[in-house]
Amino acid sequence: MDEHKVRLEISELSKSYETKEGRFQAVEKIDLKVYDNEFLVLLGPGNCGKTVLLNMIAGLEQPTSGEIRLDGSVIQGSDRRIGMVFQKLALMPWKTVMQNTEIGPKFRGVKKEERRKKAQSYIDLVGLNGFEKAYPAQLSGGMKQRVGIARAYTNDPEILLMDEPFGALDAQTRFVMEQEVQRIWEQEKRTIIFVTNNIEEACFLGDRIVLFSECPARMKEIYVNDLKRPRDVISQEFLKLRAMISDNTDLAL
Amino acid sequence: MERKIRNKDPLGRGLGCHPYVYTMLSIAGILTFLFVWQLLLVTGVVSDRYISKPTELFLLLIRKFSDKSPDGSTLPIATLASLKVAVTGLVLAIVTGVPLGLIMGWYKGADRFFSPIFEVLRPIPPISWIPLTIVWLGIGLRAKAFIIFFAAFIPCVINSYAGIKMTQKVLINVAKTCGASNFTIFYKVGIPSAMPMTFAGIRVALGNAWSTLVAAEMLAANAGLGYMILMGRSFARPDIIMLGMVCIGALGALFTGILGIFEKRITGWRR
Numbered sequence: 171m172d173e174h175k176v177r178l179e180i181s182e183l184s185k186s187y188e189t190k191e192g193r194f195q196a197v198e199k200i201d202l203k204v205y206d207n208e209f210l211v212l213l214g215p216g217n218c219g220k221t222v223l224l225n226m227i228a229g230l231e232q233p234t235s236g237e238i239r240l241d242g243s244v245i246q247g248s249d250r251r252i253g254m255v256f257q258k259l260a261l262m263p264w265k266t267v268m269q270n271t272e273i274g275p276k277f278r279g280v281k282k283e284e285r286r287k288k289a290q291s292y293i294d295l296v297g298l299n300g301f302e303k304a305y306p307a308q309l310s311g312g313m314k315q316r317v318g319i320a321r322a323y324t325n326d327p328e329i330l331l332m333d334e335p336f337g338a339l340d341a342q343t344r345f346v347m348e349q350e351v352q353r354i355w356e357q358e359k360r361t362i363i364f365v366t367n368n369i370e371e372a373c374f375l376g377d378r379i380v381l382f383s384e385c386p387a388r389m390k391e392i393y394v395n396d397l398k399r400p401r402d403v404i405s406q407e408f409l410k411l412r413a414m415i416s417d418n419t420d421l422a423l
Numbered sequence: 424m425e426r427k428i429r430n431k432d433p434l435g436r437g438l439g440c441h442p443y444v445y446t447m448l449s450i451a452g453i454l455t456f457l458f459v460w461q462l463l464l465v466t467g468v469v470s471d472r473y474i475s476k477p478t479e480l481f482l483l484l485i486r487k488f489s490d491k492s493p494d495g496s497t498l499p500i501a502t503l504a505s506l507k508v509a510v511t512g513l514v515l516a517i518v519t520g521v522p523l524g525l526i527m528g529w530y531k532g533a534d535r536f537f538s539p540i541f542e543v544l545r546p547i548p549p550i551s552w553i554p555l556t557i558v559w560l561g562i563g564l565r566a567k568a569f570i571i572f573f574a575a576f577i578p579c580v581i582n583s584y585a586g587i588k589m590t591q592k593v594l595i596n597v598a599k600t601c602g603a604s605n606f607t608i609f610y611k612v613g614i615p616s617a618m619p620m621t622f623a624g625i626r627v628a629l630g631n632a633w634s635t636l637v638a639a640e641m642l643a644a645n646a647g648l649g650y651m652i653l654m655g656r657s658f659a660r661p662d663i664i665m666l667g668m669v670c671i672g673a674l675g676a677l678f679t680g681i682l683g684i685f686e687k688r689i690t691g692w693r694r
């Protein structure tokens with residue numbers, strides 16, 4: 171990480187909602203640069219506006235003020251270069267694993283043979299080989315989340331947003347999935363913005379960790395984490411980083 | 424001792440028997456019903472002056488296959504006449520009502536445009552269309568189908584409307600981040616999401632169509648099951664009335680069953 175080529179530049183980004191009780195500020199003045207091929211972790215307490223921030227980057231919500239630039243030009247609406255793995259297990263229940271995975275290229279009108287091949291390679295990569303014809307109702311939570319990841323990759327985004335993808339999983343599965351995501355990222359380098367409320371997960375995965383305050387989401391601190399991968403979660407350095415972040419955190423996360 | 428768990432119910436309700444046992448239970452239920460009915464009449468607990476025995480009805484059913492009295496048509500012809508009306512009205516209602524509901528549920532402009540018209544038409548009972556329809560269209564197939572249409576149209580619209588409104592926001596977002604246009608999302612995400620509710624609506628529409636059919640035929644027809652019941656009354660033939668009722672009931676159940684098979688095909692992912 172020497173040549174810091176900026177891919178995504180967020181400046182003065184704010185979002186507020188008009189509610190019955192008046193104005194509600196969800197995200198306040200975020201300034202952030204995201205570098206090429208980095209694994210950036212956004213760490214913040216529950217309900218602080220992380221999803222709102224990601225939705226804005228994904229073009230699903232309009233910022234109240236500020237702007238987001240991808241490779242120098244302001245993004246408007248959803249952009250194919252930015253993909254997302256959703257916090258909720260957002261699979262189409264009427265589609266099989268294969269059909270869910272290939273949905274991006276399918277919407278773009280890519281030929282069946284071609285998109286199937288691509289989808290298959292990511293289904294294999296996330297370890298779901300043999301489940302192509304299964305429906306979401308037949309899968310466990312971890313498997314569904316793997317489909318979500320395979321789907322995002324199949325759409326071939328340059329920047330991948332992951333919104334607490336493992337929040338709903340048990341500790342065991344969660345750790346396995348963290349290792350998987352790291353493995354896939356090392357195999358297929360691309361820029362990842364990963365949201366979590368778990369300090370250990372953040373330290374395990376992130377090149378840089380952006381710590382957010384309580385709602386409205388404001389940036390508190392950015393930690394650079396250059397421990398060697400795969401990280402040893404009980405090593406001295408790891409625990410030190412973890413303690414440092416946790417001392418600076420608003421709430422017991 | 425080994426105990427096999429055969430309970431296939433997703434929630435684990437009931438004891439869990441072989442499917443064969445359940446089929447047998449359903450058949451036994453019907454047979455018991457008929458048996459008690461017969462027994463009450465044979466033993467004289469209920470007078471058989473106004474109610475026919477199941478066995479008599481069965482013989483009448485066979486006879487009615489060729490006998491035109493008293494309503495002027497054989498049972499197959501009456502059934503066919505009723506089916507034609509019901510199917511015409513129902514199919515028309517589905518092919519217009521479901522798309523209308525879906526479009527209204529998805530596009531706000533369409534919603535605002537059609538809603539007022541729809542809200543005024545909605546409370547009008549389908550049967551109250553009968554007099555006007557007779558004036559306009561006489562008592563032929565078109566007239567009756569029109570009345571059925573009104574009875575079946577409303578639930579088709581309401582349910583598909585409500586169904587597509589319930590499309591999960593996050594699924595729409597998934598499609599958006601995959602670069603889908605609004606129409607693609609409507610077609611590929613909204614419509615499949617609305618299917619379970621839409622089918623529930625079609626089920627209601629089917630029931631409405633069938634029950635309105637009888638009312639329509641009682642007022643305006645020259646053949647059909649409802650007409651047969653009406654003639655049974657004029658000729659003081661309770662057996663004809665009851666045969667008509669049984670046929671309507673059985674056909675209604677048959678239709679619901681067929682619809683269920685369709686529904687399973689289309690929404691089979693909901694297991």
Ligand SMILES: Nc1ncnc2c1ncn2[C@@H]1O[C@H](COP(=O)(O)OP(=O)(O)OP(=O)(O)O)[C@@H](O)[C@H]1O
Nearest residue numbers: 187194196215216217218219220221222223367385
């Ligand atoms: N459309 C909206 N209208 C009004 N308020 C909203 C809207 N969307 C989000 N909010 C509010 O913004 C706040 C932040 O929500 P957000 O979903 O971003 O939290 P989060 O950090 O992702 O939390 P979690 O860790 O639980 O996922 C919440 O208090 C929520 O009520």
Ligand SMILES: [Mg+2]
Nearest residue numbers: 220221257334
């Ligand atoms: Mg969230």
